[in-house]
Amino acid sequence: MDLLIQILISGFILGAIYALAAAGMTIIFGISGILNLAHGGIIVLAALVAWYTSQHLGLGTYLGDLVGIIASIVVTYLLYVLVILPLERFRHISTAEKHVFQLVATLLVALILQGVLEWFFGATPVATPPMLEGVVQIAGNNVPKNSLLIGVVAWVVLIGLWFFTSYTRLGKAMLAASMSPKGLAIVGYDIRKVHVMVWGIYGLLAGVAGVLLASFVGASADVAINLTAISFTIVVLGGLGNVFGSLVGAYILGFLSTITAFLISPSISQIPGLVLLVVILYLRPQGLFGRH
Amino acid sequence: MSNVNRSPQTTGPWSRDWLDWRVVLTVLFFVFLAFTPLFAGGYYLGVLTIALYMGVYAMNWDLLFGYIGEVNFGPTFLIGLGAYGAGLCNTYLGWSVWACIPVGVVAAMIGGLLLAGPALRLTGPYFGLVTLVAVLILSQLIVTFAGYTGGEIGLALRDILTLSSKGNFYYALGLTVITALALRLIVRSPLGLILEAVGQDAGATEALGFSVTKYKVFAFLVSSFFSGLAGAMTVFYFGTASPGTVVAVVMAVQVIIATIVGGRRTIIGSVFGAIFLIVAGELLRPIGQLSNTVVAVLALLVLLLAPGGFTSLFGSRKERKA
Numbered sequence: 001m002d003l004l005i006q007i008l009i010s011g012f013i014l015g016a017i018y019a020l021a022a023a024g025m026t027i028i029f030g031i032s033g034i035l036n037l038a039h040g041g042i043i044v045l046a047a048l049v050a051w052y053t054s055q056h057l058g059l060g061t062y063l064g065d066l067v068g069i070i071a072s073i074v075v076t077y078l079l080y081v082l083v084i085l086p087l088e089r090f091r092h093i094s095t096a097e098k099h100v101f102q103l104v105a106t107l108l109v110a111l112i113l114q115g116v117l118e119w120f121f122g123a124t125p126v127a128t129p130p131m132l133e134g135v136v137q138i139a140g141n142n143v144p145k146n147s148l149l150i151g152v153v154a155w156v157v158l159i160g161l162w163f164f165t166s167y168t169r170l171g172k173a174m175l176a177a178s179m180s181p182k183g184l185a186i187v188g189y190d191i192r193k194v195h196v197m198v199w200g201i202y203g204l205l206a207g208v209a210g211v212l213l214a215s216f217v218g219a220s221a222d223v224a225i226n227l228t229a230i231s232f233t234i235v236v237l238g239g240l241g242n243v244f245g246s247l248v249g250a251y252i253l254g255f256l257s258t259i260t261a262f263l264i265s266p267s268i269s270q271i272p273g274l275v276l277l278v279v280i281l282y283l284r285p286q287g288l289f290g291r292h
Numbered sequence: 293m294s295n296v297n298r299s300p301q302t303t304g305p306w307s308r309d310w311l312d313w314r315v316v317l318t319v320l321f322f323v324f325l326a327f328t329p330l331f332a333g334g335y336y337l338g339v340l341t342i343a344l345y346m347g348v349y350a351m352n353w354d355l356l357f358g359y360i361g362e363v364n365f366g367p368t369f370l371i372g373l374g375a376y377g378a379g380l381c382n383t384y385l386g387w388s389v390w391a392c393i394p395v396g397v398v399a400a401m402i403g404g405l406l407l408a409g410p411a412l413r414l415t416g417p418y419f420g421l422v423t424l425v426a427v428l429i430l431s432q433l434i435v436t437f438a439g440y441t442g443g444e445i446g447l448a449l450r451d452i453l454t455l456s457s458k459g460n461f462y463y464a465l466g467l468t469v470i471t472a473l474a475l476r477l478i479v480r481s482p483l484g485l486i487l488e489a490v491g492q493d494a495g496a497t498e499a500l501g502f503s504v505t506k507y508k509v510f511a512f513l514v515s516s517f518f519s520g521l522a523g524a525m526t527v528f529y530f531g532t533a534s535p536g537t538v539v540a541v542v543m544a545v546q547v548i549i550a551t552i553v554g555g556r557r558t559i560i561g562s563v564f565g566a567i568f569l570i571v572a573g574e575l576l577r578p579i580g581q582l583s584n585t586v587v588a589v590l591a592l593l594v595l596l597l598a599p600g601g602f603t604s605l606f607g608s609r610k611e612r613k614a
Contacts, residue, residue, distance in 0.1 A: 115585030
């Protein structure tokens, strides 16, 4: 029973962080068609900056987390302005190949980010101190308050995202941009402004995922590529561009890897998810909730 | 068919005339390489040997990406199968080098067929993800069965190709020239045109009566044949097979970057890209930890400023835009 509860709680929190991480990636894909392979690098950047500013610059956990999130947004905009925009301007490359260029370019950015982060922060995994001390008893199990807070924060941000896209003017514009950019332009929206806003939201989501990850399990530069692979898997599993699908995919993957880690061995916790992904892609190439 | 931007039969002397100056330059470059052992020391030959093997990997990636348009994130799946197929054969069966290399090639070709399956069903990022997963699973298997494969540390082989750095260099150069000629012949033949058509519009190609399945499988088999061969020869060059040198995702990324930087859909550009990547990495080694990062920055600059790669700098105006 204890094991079951531990799996449920760990899986719940890990799934929420995965969902946050994947939400940004899938939104960017839905709106600008870009699969950002530097994704894990940006998440780890937020985690490491939060750790560094809170531990070494003495800003404290909360302020450090804030700086981490800001760093993530800044780097996201740098990526957008220095790499994505110039690539969009290539007129003489076909659309199909442009996607590959975006993939390769963001992959290079991932390598650069990982190299710089490792050079600056070192390769040892680090964790930020807990935001809340103490434990609570859940059905006879000691659960750190911090872990619960992480799960709650992740869910609040996810619900906020849902509220934003469903009930606010800007959010609806964002959703419309993923469905019909032309239609959005016709009703008078500047599509470029929507893109700029979406990249900001992307940076915010990746940043929050990063600081939560740093607090829950810790982070180091070399997990960046794994985080990209996990997010990529979730996004494809749920259907590219579908936020709800990503949420479901994140929980499937979160629980699968938690169960494997608890019951078999943490070292192969990623494998069942990968196998499941291949099976699902064979049966439903568009993902669980893909549109076509 | 919006992206048919170049048909080899109509544009540029590169395609029509074998005495084009770029062909001459390429041949001169390889002749120059063939004479490097006369003046270069063992260290430089070692670097060039690695670069040439990387060039062979990259040429085969270009065949899949540049021609049939498959985004294969797992070139090291095929290379690794060739490498470990040959390595395990040598270590456990005790067969000679030249008996084990075909074993590696067969292992890689079986892997090629395994990848061709999803390639027929999935497109774009979905297929890319499956290939990435293939690499992750392969490296996980190698680590899980460390008792047989040597795990992260690597599998020590009984034999090597040769002890001489000149000999090794000529093996690598020979393989590079043979692969380059074979792949150029394929892509320049009518068969190559069909492969390109498959990559640009599979539906239209099928409608013209060509079996997309057959041509895709063919391309995967050719690519995995040479990838496996190169992987097998690489482990017999190093004397060990380890995930870090023939399977890791980082290696796969290097192969992809070599092709993009050298110039996609040219086959030969991949060799230049690979030599650039490896030599730049070596030259920058003194700056330490950041050397790979600087190489990545350079590659990104090439990608942004000359998206057609190095070879496009020598192309005609039209090709430069392609």
